[in-house]
Amino acid sequence: MERVDFLVIGAGIAGLSAAIRLAAVGKVLVVTKEELAESNTAYAQGGIAVAMGGDEDVALHLKDTMAAGDGLVNREAAAVLVEQGPRRVEELLEWGTGFDRENGELMRTREGAHSRSRILHANGDATGREIAVSLLRHARAIPAIELMEWTTSVDLLVEDGRVVGATLLDGEGGLRVVRARAVLLASGGAGQVYSDTTNPAVATGDGIAMAYRAGAAVSDMEFYQFHPTAFAMKGAPRFLLSEALRGEGAYLVNAKGERFMERYHPLLELAPRDVVARAITMEGIDGPVYLDMRHVQKDLKARFPGISAFLAKYRLELGRDLIPVRPAAHYLMGGVKTDVHGRTSLPGLYAAGEAACTGVHGANRLASNSLLEGLVFGALVAETMIAESRDQGSGIRDQGSASSPGSVTSEAAIEKWIKELREMMWKDAGLLRDVAGLERAKRGWMTLARTIPRGLSRRAVEARNLHVVAGLIIESALGRKESRGAHFRNDFPQHGKVAKHSVMERGKLSFVA
Ligand SMILES: Cc1cc2nc3c(=O)[nH]c(=O)nc-3n(C[C@H](O)[C@H](O)[C@H](O)COP(=O)(O)OP(=O)(O)OC[C@H]3O[C@@H](n4cnc5c(N)ncnc54)[C@H](O)[C@@H]3O)c2cc1C
Numbered sequence: 001m002e003r004v005d006f007l008v009i010g011a012g013i014a015g016l017s018a019a020i021r022l023a024a025v026g027k028v029l030v031v032t033k034e035e036l037a038e039s040n041t042a043y044a045q046g047g048i049a050v051a052m053g054g055d056e057d058v059a060l061h062l063k064d065t066m067a068a069g070d071g072l073v074n075r076e077a078a079a080v081l082v083e084q085g086p087r088r089v090e091e092l093l094e095w096g097t098g099f100d101r102e103n104g105e106l107m108r109t110r111e112g113a114h115s116r117s118r119i120l121h122a123n124g125d126a127t128g129r130e131i132a133v134s135l136l137r138h139a140r141a142i143p144a145i146e147l148m149e150w151t152t153s154v155d156l157l158v159e160d161g162r163v164v165g166a167t168l169l170d171g172e173g174g175l176r177v178v179r180a181r182a183v184l185l186a187s188g189g190a191g192q193v194y195s196d197t198t199n200p201a202v203a204t205g206d207g208i209a210m211a212y213r214a215g216a217a218v219s220d221m222e223f224y225q226f227h228p229t230a231f232a233m234k235g236a237p238r239f240l241l242s243e244a245l246r247g248e249g250a251y252l253v254n255a256k257g258e259r260f261m262e263r264y265h266p267l268l269e270l271a272p273r274d275v276v277a278r279a280i281t282m283e284g285i286d287g288p289v290y291l292d293m294r295h296v297q298k299d300l301k302a303r304f305p306g307i308s309a310f311l312a313k314y315r316l317e318l319g320r321d322l323i324p325v326r327p328a329a330h331y332l333m334g335g336v337k338t339d340v341h342g343r344t345s346l347p348g349l350y351a352a353g354e355a356a357c358t359g360v361h362g363a364n365r366l367a368s369n370s371l372l373e374g375l376v377f378g379a380l381v382a383e384t385m386i387a388e389s390r391d392q393g394s395g396i397r398d399q400g401s402a403s404s405p406g407s408v409t410s411e412a413a414i415e416k417w418i419k420e421l422r423e424m425m426w427k428d429a430g431l432l433r434d435v436a437g438l439e440r441a442k443r444g445w446m447t448l449a450r451t452i453p454r455g456l457s458r459r460a461v462e463a464r465n466l467h468v469v470a471g472l473i474i475e476s477a478l479g480r481k482e483s484r485g486a487h488f489r490n491d492f493p494q495h496g497k498v499a500k501h502s503v504m505e506r507g508k509l510s511f512v513a
Helices: 014-024 055-068 076-095 125-142 206-213 273-286 305-312 371-388 411-428 435-450 459-479
Strands: 001-009 028-031 147-148 152-159 162-169 177-185 222-229 251-253 289-294 321-334 335-337 347-350 501-504 508-512
Touching: 001 014, 001 162, 014 125, 014 177, 014 371, 055 076, 055 125, 076 125, 076 371, 125 147, 125 371, 147 273, 152 177, 152 206, 152 459, 162 335, 177 206, 177 411, 206 335, 206 459, 251 273, 273 289, 335 347, 347 371, 411 435, 411 459, 411 508, 435 459, 459 501, 459 508
Parallel strands: 001 028, 001 177, 028 147, 177 347
Antiparallel strands: 152 162, 162 177, 222 321, 251 289, 289 321, 501 508
């Protein structure tokens, strides 16, 4: 058993932003499932939204965020996000983050549903990697931070209703117990619950599943944002083709070569993501849909070096070729329910970033607001943890429900089981939902429960977590008998009368205003 002051699960933007501050008052252990640089953060392309132009700019950023969230944004949290954003981004600049500049001035681009050009980017389309590298450089220089790679948190330790640590599985398969004054879940999203996703392999919703098993409230799990334009070629990865391409003028065209967005939304290609994703799905019934930049007069290779290099592998070029696209699961608006200070419903447990549901995104995230959320709420939650944490006793009562006993499932059988779950989720609880599909998903989920993978390998742990996350999505989506934001029900295409958040806690679903 080890003892630290603060345990941070996840080394993306939220975890590192918190760890850097927590280290001012105690020893911080940051764990991450793979290499430090492997997180959703590192894959972020388009940029980070921030209103650095004074009060009016901040007010407009808030207005855009509220509008994108379709009636469910927590105004207080969103105000914190946009107001504290500029200060936190200034800090990133001080720590050496190299956002792109022109004539010494920061460059800003525009993305869907933003009323202004306010997205900072780095190395063209590699913003996340640049931020991750500069945060890691800063964190590595702080002796009170220990960064532990290839370590998977398995379950939270709960004593007398308070979270006091976690069990961790190391790279060699050894289990260790770490106690802490406070635990932060900064474990990111859960895109891997769907067969088609832009998210890397680490995004299996572990933090959400761990928190739920320990009794924490989880909110708005039915709101999964499907990115409209992931690369769609047989055998190729679902690589993200950033919204910034449309920000720079890309059209969407169908198999007949027609631009079609005017039939769906007045903002055309820059309509909210859910509208664009559904439009592509509808148009895609008759054949592939493409991004078309043949009319854009810009050096696209210089502006989008990462995307251009990826496309070159498939002999495609922005500005010369039509690029095939299809939606893919991208960003989870829901997560572990927190207040505006990052507190969950369990004492001792905090959450920030994509694993958390602060309500800043409501039913739909405004593009490029998530890096900002991780940065701002990572810093904020650290202040809360410092103020509230206290020393823990030494007893251990491991919840341990993910460390299920019994015979061990083979790795091949686990992979097969996970594939079945992900395909079922894509088909029946994906972009377009209805009661028949969701009930089918629920039955499939119960059938899969009978063969839930056993054992203590990382993949077995992930399989069980994906099962929890899938159940939370299906249950919340069935319960929400309306369409709102990223949640679209063919059988309930309209908004309900009152905008409410879904909350799942200890097996019970409720809706609260
Ligand atoms: C392809 C892509 C492009 C994107 N582009 C943008 C963009 O341009 N702008 C924007 O704002 N957002 C973008 N996003 C979203 C954004 O990147 C994420 O929402 C954000 O980075 C999440 O940060 P985080 O710190 O919460 O989690 P992450 O960055 O995902 O970090 C999670 C960390 O938790 C660790 N972890 C997970 N489970 C465990 C476990 N059981 N034990 C130990 N460690 C664990 C992971 O290893 C990782 O270190 C994009 C996402 C993707 C996938």
